[in-house]
Amino acid sequence: MNSLLRVSLDTYLDSFHLSLNFSAAEGKTTVLLGESGAGKSTVLRLLAGLQHPQQGHISLDSVTYFDNEQKIVVPPQERPFGYVFQDYILFPHLTVFENVAFGLRAQHLPSRLIRARVSEALDRVHLVGYDMRKPAQLSGGQQQRVAIARALALQPQLLLLDEPLSALDVQTRREVRQELQHILAELHITTIMVTHQYLEALLFGHSILVLDDGHIIQQGDQRDLLEYPRSSYVAELIGVNFFRGRIVRYEADGTCVIALQNSEYQPFEIFAALSEQGQEATPDIGEEAYVVVNPRSVTLYQSPPDASARNLFPGTITQVLRLRSGGVQSRDGYVRVSIALDGLGSKFPPLTAEITEVSATRLRLQQQRIYAAFKATEASAYT
Ligand SMILES: Nc1ncnc2c1ncn2[C@@H]1O[C@H](COP(=O)(O)OP(=O)(O)OP(=O)(O)O)[C@@H](O)[C@H]1O
Numbered sequence: 001m002n003s004l005l006r007v008s009l010d011t012y013l014d015s016f017h018l019s020l021n022f023s024a025a026e027g028k029t030t031v032l033l034g035e036s037g038a039g040k041s042t043v044l045r046l047l048a049g050l051q052h053p054q055q056g057h058i059s060l061d062s063v064t065y066f067d068n069e070q071k072i073v074v075p076p077q078e079r080p081f082g083y084v085f086q087d088y089i090l091f092p093h094l095t096v097f098e099n100v101a102f103g104l105r106a107q108h109l110p111s112r113l114i115r116a117r118v119s120e121a122l123d124r125v126h127l128v129g130y131d132m133r134k135p136a137q138l139s140g141g142q143q144q145r146v147a148i149a150r151a152l153a154l155q156p157q158l159l160l161l162d163e164p165l166s167a168l169d170v171q172t173r174r175e176v177r178q179e180l181q182h183i184l185a186e187l188h189i190t191t192i193m194v195t196h197q198y199l200e201a202l203l204f205g206h207s208i209l210v211l212d213d214g215h216i217i218q219q220g221d222q223r224d225l226l227e228y229p230r231s232s233y234v235a236e237l238i239g240v241n242f243f244r245g246r247i248v249r250y251e252a253d254g255t256c257v258i259a260l261q262n263s264e265y266q267p268f269e270i271f272a273a274l275s276e277q278g279q280e281a282t283p284d285i286g287e288e289a290y291v292v293v294n295p296r297s298v299t300l301y302q303s304p305p306d307a308s309a310r311n312l313f314p315g316t317i318t319q320v321l322r323l324r325s326g327g328v329q330s331r332d333g334y335v336r337v338s339i340a341l342d343g344l345g346s347k348f349p350p351l352t353a354e355i356t357e358v359s360a361t362r363l364r365l366q367q368q369r370i371y372a373a374f375k376a377t378e379a380s381a382y383t
Helices: 040-048 096-106 111-124 140-152 170-187 198-204 222-227 232-238 357-363
Strands: 005-013 016-024 029-033 055-060 063-067 081-084 158-162 190-195 207-212 215-220 241-250 256-260 269-274 288-293 299-301 311-322 334-341 351-356 369-374 379-382
Touching (some): 005 040, 016 207, 016 215, 029 198, 040 158, 040 190, 096 140, 198 222, 256 288, 334 369
Parallel strands (some): 158 190
Antiparallel strands (some): 005 016, 207 215, 241 256, 288 379, 311 369
């Protein structure tokens, strides 16, 4: 069965322009990742049929639900899509059973069938035996699972999850994240999940679409995102330094030299090693290229070092932050230093270095002039 979701949307909401195409694989989770206002919820609303695009096409499993040229507009209640809203509000006065049965009652199904469907849905979200509880007697994670069961009871072919973890506190979020991963893995239902948390995108997304200002700026799997960010937005989420420029030459040892665009005075050149990114051929001179540098690969000096590092940039420290654990990697004992590099305009984010407390103490960091260096071999370039 070819159960591919195909989506093409082009529409204006006042001055906001949403324009994108994507397809989502059967039984997998496709994540829409983007910051607030990127257009993520709008995409879900357009898929669900709560709004219609000016132009576009939405089909699943060879059935078309929207196509402006063919004048097909299937109303929301006739789309086999389950929508779990951001705040998944449950009816507080109704039991879990009645909350899950709500959409089925609206379809006037016989009560025997309703009971069977509700039991099955509660089973799929591991909430057997909770039928008679009221939402107030459930944890945040359990309430969220009831909301998913409510969508599943309608036997959807597509599940739309809008920030499913956002209503939970940080501690609960961690536990529920795992639970939801298990549930989705067992469901094998084509799912579109919206989030602004990159960690969730990495955990849930078989495929991740990065949305910015109504457009997809990157599409790929976890590895693509982590190793080859293509926007400063993704690079910032991952916590790496990011440069975009054009290849201007290759050195005799193969080092790739990339000149940044729009720097205040040209040339601002970065020396980098071409990553192995499955490139069939060495990229041509003039091609657009991206460079990432891990903040821990950046070394700081109070005066120009004797050794001639090819990437050596003077700048001014703009921020010093002592890191604590709790992130993706252990950061205890590290200090994050932001440096505005000379010659790069204010449009460029500062270079970030992560150095040990010991080095920070030795350098007596404050708002001061500093030299930042990183090896060409620590700068990964890709096109
Ligand atoms: N009905 C509408 N009319 C006009 N503008 C709209 C409408 N709906 C959304 N927008 C605009 O579209 C843009 C995208 O909104 P959307 O809610 O889809 O973003 P989002 O990525 O889901 O953000 P969030 O994470 O904050 O929910 C915003 O600039 C918003 O103001």
